[in-house]
Amino acid sequence: MTKVAVVAETLGEALRRAAELGPDHGLRFLDRKERATLVTWPEVLERAVRVSAGLQALGIQPGDRVGLVFPTSPGFFDGFFGAVLAGAVPVPLYPPVRLGRIDEYHKRTAAMLTAASARLILADGRVRRVLGETVALAAPELGCLGVDGLPAGDAPPVSVSEDVLALVQFSSGTTVAPKPVALSHRAVIAQATLIEAQIVAAWPEVDGLQHCGVCWLPLYHDMGLIGCVLPALLHPSTLTLIGPEVFVTRPASWLRALSTYGGTISPAPNFAYALCVDRIKDEQLEGVDLSSWRVAMNGAEPVAPATLRRFVERFAKWGLRPEALTPVYGLSEASLAVTFTPFRRPFTTCRFDRLRLAEGVAEEVGTNDGAELASLGLPLDGFELQLRDGADALPEGRVGQLWIRGPSLMEGYLDRPEATAATFDGDWLDTGDLGFLHGGELYLTGRAKDVLILRGRNYAPHEVEQAADAVAGVRTGCAAAASWLPEGADHEALALFVEHREDATAEQIAALPVAAADAVRAAAGLGCDLVVALPPGTLPRTSSGKIRRAEALKRYLDGTLTPPKKVTPVHIAGVLARSGLAWLRSR
Amino acid sequence: MTTEPTSNTAILDGIAAAAREELDWEGTLTPETPLVSAMELDSLRMLTLVVAIEDRFEVCLEEGDEAGLTTVGDLAGLIQKRLTEAAG
Numbered sequence: 001m002t003k004v005a006v007v008a009e010t011l012g013e014a015l016r017r018a019a020e021l022g023p024d025h026g027l028r029f030l031d032r033k034e035r036a037t038l039v040t041w042p043e044v045l046e047r048a049v050r051v052s053a054g055l056q057a058l059g060i061q062p063g064d065r066v067g068l069v070f071p072t073s074p075g076f077f078d079g080f081f082g083a084v085l086a087g088a089v090p091v092p093l094y095p096p097v098r099l100g101r102i103d104e105y106h107k108r109t110a111a112m113l114t115a116a117s118a119r120l121i122l123a124d125g126r127v128r129r130v131l132g133e134t135v136a137l138a139a140p141e142l143g144c145l146g147v148d149g150l151p152a153g154d155a156p157p158v159s160v161s162e163d164v165l166a167l168v169q170f171s172s173g174t175t176v177a178p179k180p181v182a183l184s185h186r187a188v189i190a191q192a193t194l195i196e197a198q199i200v201a202a203w204p205e206v207d208g209l210q211h212c213g214v215c216w217l218p219l220y221h222d223m224g225l226i227g228c229v230l231p232a233l234l235h236p237s238t239l240t241l242i243g244p245e246v247f248v249t250r251p252a253s254w255l256r257a258l259s260t261y262g263g264t265i266s267p268a269p270n271f272a273y274a275l276c277v278d279r280i281k282d283e284q285l286e287g288v289d290l291s292s293w294r295v296a297m298n299g300a301e302p303v304a305p306a307t308l309r310r311f312v313e314r315f316a317k318w319g320l321r322p323e324a325l326t327p328v329y330g331l332s333e334a335s336l337a338v339t340f341t342p343f344r345r346p347f348t349t350c351r352f353d354r355l356r357l358a359e360g361v362a363e364e365v366g367t368n369d370g371a372e373l374a375s376l377g378l379p380l381d382g383f384e385l386q387l388r389d390g391a392d393a394l395p396e397g398r399v400g401q402l403w404i405r406g407p408s409l410m411e412g413y414l415d416r417p418e419a420t421a422a423t424f425d426g427d428w429l430d431t432g433d434l435g436f437l438h439g440g441e442l443y444l445t446g447r448a449k450d451v452l453i454l455r456g457r458n459y460a461p462h463e464v465e466q467a468a469d470a471v472a473g474v475r476t477g478c479a480a481a482a483s484w485l486p487e488g489a490d491h492e493a494l495a496l497f498v499e500h501r502e503d504a505t506a507e508q509i510a511a512l513p514v515a516a517a518d519a520v521r522a523a524a525g526l527g528c529d530l531v532v533a534l535p536p537g538t539l540p541r542t543s544s545g546k547i548r549r550a551e552a553l554k555r556y557l558d559g560t561l562t563p564p565k566k567v568t569p570v571h572i573a574g575v576l577a578r579s580g581l582a583w584l585r586s587r
Numbered sequence: 588m589t590t591e592p593t594s595n596t597a598i599l600d601g602i603a604a605a606a607r608e609e610l611d612w613e614g615t616l617t618p619e620t621p622l623v624s625a626m627e628l629d630s631l632r633m634l635t636l637v638v639a640i641e642d643r644f645e646v647c648l649e650e651g652d653e654a655g656l657t658t659v660g661d662l663a664g665l666i667q668k669r670l671t672e673a674a675g
Contacts, residue, residue: 032638097630098637098648126649248631249609249638455631518624525630 005196006234009162010185011084018236019045025238027077032246034253039074041236044081051082052157054150058142060120062087062158065168067118069093069127072243076219078147079122087158091116091168092220095127102130104523110137115178116168116414122147162186168414169222171332171458180414181332191335191408192230194380199265202343203294212237214263216247216254223300226336227267251276252284259288267297269456270304273311274490291319295343299328300456302444302485302492303374305349322346329376329442331431335408339442341377348375350438357445360399362436376442382407387436397438401448402431450549452483453492454526461549467523468498468516473508475499480539482553493529496520497552499536509533532556535563593670598663605639618660646670
């Protein structure tokens with residue numbers, strides 16, 4: 001049986017069409033004990049219509065932004081589709097982590113709500129009890145309510161055009177100048193349609209194959225909402241949802257759900273595949289059969305060839321198809337995906353001459369000592385890639401800054417014309433990523449933009465640097481955080497370079513790396529892999545005095561990060577490196 | 588776990604066992620041990636520990652529970668409080 005894909009111009013229309021096809025499919029929520037609750041598409045619609053009427057009765061107008069703070073639960077969809085049907089713009093934000101640092105959470109969430117000019121916050125009951133300070137800081141005009149706290153109303157859903165905003169997502173959560181990515185209905189529908197069409201073209205629904213997804217990704221993350229939920233709506237099927245906290249604490253729940261519900265599609269960032277290999281025990285997979293899993297996209301953070309191989313080898317005996325692992329590339333500014341490794345083809349990696357790569361030329365080598373990179377595949381239909389050096393387009397095989405053009409790019413950063421103008425050149429968007437084309441396929445080598453990518457999430461370096469400021473002996477404002485994928489590693493490593501004060505004592509300098517790592521862990525919840533204390537003036541700066549983070553990291557790795565004047569050995573003694581990093585020990 | 592009141596030592600042992608099993612953490616815990624730095628609790632490890640503790644003691648640690656929680660003793664106190672609430 002081949003299903004007809006839903007044709008719709010807006011998310012509201014897509015939900016109505018999916019609901020019209022009947023109660024066979026919907027959203028299946030798994031709890032911590034892996035018990036399932038199904039909410040069918042007609043039910044999702046019915047609940048959303050009620051919420052939409054309530055929002056309108058409260059005074060929500062088309063175009064108003066509504067912050068959503070929910071765990072993975074039916075409530076999220078009440079709020080999301082309720083806002084959409086009211087013509088409003090949902091802004092999904094992450095809920096607080098239990099026993100996490102709530103002060104930081106309040107600041108960050110309030111900064112995002114303010115950046116999105118949220119008029120109202122809808123939140124889960126449990127979350128609402130601790131959200132008080134966030135609400136006080138952001139002060140949305142209509143306050144913070146649960147969906148059951150909305151007034152009763154009978155206004156029908158509002159029709160909107162495909163040109164208006166469908167949702168706002170954040171490219172990184174941060175207290176400093178968060179960038180809200182504004183996406184139109186046209187963009188998100190185009191993106192979800194491309195994903196859906198490409199899957200069905202590679203794996204047609206014949207001989208009993210019926211596509212359905214499994215998703216543990218957070219719904220405030222583009223890969224979860226746009227990559228999993230919207231394709232399930234456009235190609236009506238049942239999407240199985242697991243809370244991200246359930247996955248990270250019990251990764252086997254993901255693979256068991258794929259097996260139990262015959263999941264064919266399930267994406268995740270690289271760290272998740274490594275977590276499965278490291279944490280799942282064989283006995284947790286009794287009776288599990290992963291052969292239904294056709295497409296396991298790996299994206300949202302750099303793809304590590306070592307992780308791909310480890311995952312394929314480890315789970316082959318549970319029927320994992322080696323060709324399922326699919327490295328992809330995307331960014332929230334493009335709604336989600338930009339390139340896919342062709343489905344049904346096993347992932348490929350190539351080795352490139354290191355010296356030539358450093359000179360900006362990708363030269364494949366036959367030996368085993370070249371730098372190994374995973375291919376991220378080909379652009380999706382309608383997308384174009386261009387590598388540039390400044391304003392000049394580069395030919396294949398030359399390393400440059402990646403620009404993209406395509407049907408699902410953002411309208412811009414919400415209410416930030418300058419940041420938007422700095423990102424676009426006509427209809428080309430600067431990704432801030434560095435890479436090259438080889439055989440027509442995309443390979444990434446690094447980043448020109450200052451962003452930390454850890455566990456599939458983007459972080460602004462300021463957050464880590466500010467935490468270091470509070471440490472005794474640190475020169476205020478003189479820290480640089482950067483992350484990169486060390487060769488052979490499973491995930492990006494986080495490095496923090498900190499200048500100490502001129503008058504810092506030898507004891508302070510020696511204690512600085514450990515103290516800074518503790519401060520970062522407490523403030524940002526992130527573990528540093530490397531902390532280096534440096535004499536004042538060592539970090540490279542621009543002519544206007546801004547610290548050049550990527551350059552600092554590059555110089556450190558090259559061994560050329562040196563202080564401006566001669567220093568005694570004690571000054572460079574303060575280095576903390578996490579023991580797991582073999583490459584650091586060998587230096 | 589049991590219907591009898593759980594002693595502070597039993598709670599500390601339970602926290603240590605959870606950390607050993609789920610975080611591969613080796614060490615000795617006293618009530619004064621600083622929670623985050625001693626067990627290197629980044630956000631993922633913190634969540635893993637929370638869920639392991641919830642399963643072990645059959646209690647629920649909620650959002651907002653972290654106020655004033657800096658040592659292992661504070662965490663043990665919170666678990667004790669939840670156990671008492673559940674019993675009462």
